[in-house]
Amino acid sequence: MGKLSTHVLDITVGKPGVGVKVALYAVTAQGRELLKSDVTNADGRCAAPLLEGATMKPGKYELVFGAGAYFAAQGVDLPEPRFIDEVTLAFGIASADQNYHVPLVVSPWAYSTYRGS
Numbered sequence: 001m002g003k004l005s006t007h008v009l010d011i012t013v014g015k016p017g018v019g020v021k022v023a024l025y026a027v028t029a030q031g032r033e034l035l036k037s038d039v040t041n042a043d044g045r046c047a048a049p050l051l052e053g054a055t056m057k058p059g060k061y062e063l064v065f066g067a068g069a070y071f072a073a074q075g076v077d078l079p080e081p082r083f084i085d086e087v088t089l090a091f092g093i094a095s096a097d098q099n100y101h102v103p104l105v106v107s108p109w110a111y112s113t114y115r116g117s
Helices: 067-073
Strands: 003-005 008-010 021-028 031-039 059-066 086-093 104-106
Touching: 008 067, 059 067, 059 104, 067 086, 086 104
Parallel strands: 008 104
Antiparallel strands: 021 031, 021 059, 059 086
C-alpha cells in the first residue's frame, strides 16, 4: 500500500515551515469531508503519513495549509488582507498502491507544489 505525505518549505528563509497547520479533505459530489488535521514539526513535515493502509484510497483530495497564520507568527509584516493566506492544493490519487508526496514551497507572495515520492 502507498501513503500520502507532505512538507512545507519557507522559501523566504530557506528552511522548513515549522508549526504550519495542515488539513486534509476528501472531495466528493457531496462536498468536502475533513479526514485529518496536523501541524508541521521541526522538519516542516507531519509526524505521520496523512493517509496510509486502509485510508489510502483513490479519489480527489485537498490539502489546506495555514500559510498566512504561519508567516504572521514569524513576525512577517503582512498586508491586510493577506495576499497568501490559506493555500489549498487540490489533487487526485489514482492508485492507492503508490506514494504521493505533496509538498508546499511558500512565501507570503507565492507558492508552488509538485508530486514527490
